[in-house]
Amino acid sequence: MTTRERVVLDVDGLRMSYGTTEILRDVGFRVHHGEVVCLLGPNGAGKTTTLEILEGFRMRSAGRVEVLGTDPAQGDERWRARLGVVLQSWRDHGRWRVRELLAHLGRYYAPYSTGQTIRPWATDELIEAVGLTPHAGKKVRMLSGGQRRRLDVAVGLVGRPELLFLDEPTAGLDPVARREFHGLVESLSAQRDTTIVLTTHDLHEAEKLSDRIMILDGGRIIADGTAAELARSIADEDEVRWTRDGQRYERNTTESTKFVLDLFRRYGEEIGELEVRRASLEDTYLTLVRRAEAGRAATDQPDEQHEVTR
Numbered sequence: 001m002t003t004r005e006r007v008v009l010d011v012d013g014l015r016m017s018y019g020t021t022e023i024l025r026d027v028g029f030r031v032h033h034g035e036v037v038c039l040l041g042p043n044g045a046g047k048t049t050t051l052e053i054l055e056g057f058r059m060r061s062a063g064r065v066e067v068l069g070t071d072p073a074q075g076d077e078r079w080r081a082r083l084g085v086v087l088q089s090w091r092d093h094g095r096w097r098v099r100e101l102l103a104h105l106g107r108y109y110a111p112y113s114t115g116q117t118i119r120p121w122a123t124d125e126l127i128e129a130v131g132l133t134p135h136a137g138k139k140v141r142m143l144s145g146g147q148r149r150r151l152d153v154a155v156g157l158v159g160r161p162e163l164l165f166l167d168e169p170t171a172g173l174d175p176v177a178r179r180e181f182h183g184l185v186e187s188l189s190a191q192r193d194t195t196i197v198l199t200t201h202d203l204h205e206a207e208k209l210s211d212r213i214m215i216l217d218g219g220r221i222i223a224d225g226t227a228a229e230l231a232r233s234i235a236d237e238d239e240v241r242w243t244r245d246g247q248r249y250e251r252n253t254t255e256s257t258k259f260v261l262d263l264f265r266r267y268g269e270e271i272g273e274l275e276v277r278r279a280s281l282e283d284t285y286l287t288l289v290r291r292a293e294a295g296r297a298a299t300d301q302p303d304e305q306h307e308v309t310r
């Protein structure tokens, strides 16, 4: 078995209720070593709940969950040290300075170093990787929102995790910070050592970063595949548009590459303004969620919600 085939996350029949409200009804998926998987879904679909269950922070109502071969409900410190978590909400360490905080948190991971993975990540190197070098000596409460988010990411990475959970990691980041964060995820993913599960509402980000996209809606995974596979599931035709002799043409085809090749063979340089358009991830996402919601509309009854603490 290659490492790429190793199952890192194995979820089957996962259910979760808050009081009488069932949030997750039947969630199932697998994630393999080295994959970057993005969990999409409308507000309130249960993405954070799912991540919290996988991270061992929240107890599920039913179903089978294995994370790095362990049920998170029984995960010990050694298991936890192999995970990195970037939560949606900030847990305050306002009085700490950035470098001190990361060095302090890093010490927890030192006993879990292995021959292959030196833990923790060297503090200044990590600070550099998340673009916080100019702010390394600042108190956390003096950081801007985006700088805090970078620190959140550093906290998630300090133990050089095998499996990294990122809950809306780029919320609040400016375009430059967002681009840098994407570079960081891409470099982690290129090494194929870190498996990454992230949630985002930025579909461009999802498409750019992930090997696979899962859409959670109505308590179930309603789609699971690459962005191209999901697009094919709603429309198996691409739209080809071109101009010739000042005239505009349009054609839908399932074999756009062959079609364009034939077009050039026939008309060569007469062809101008060629465009091949596949359903975007946004088109696909909206169609799949609308379809799923339409399917449920007749049967769903709104429930009362009760707060449940961890």
Ligand SMILES: Nc1ncnc2c1ncn2[C@@H]1O[C@H](COP(=O)(O)OP(=O)(O)OP(=O)(O)O)[C@@H](O)[C@H]1O
Pocket (backbone or CB within 6 Å): 018, 023, 041, 042, 043, 044, 045, 046, 047, 048, 049, 050, 305, 306, 307, 308, 309, 310
């Ligand atoms: N502690 C809690 N007690 C009761 N209900 C909760 C609790 N936490 C979350 N919920 C409810 O569970 C549902 C799913 O919440 P969750 O935060 O998992 O969704 P999400 O998909 O991450 O949403 P978003 O995209 O808005 O972050 C929501 O309806 C939310 O109100």
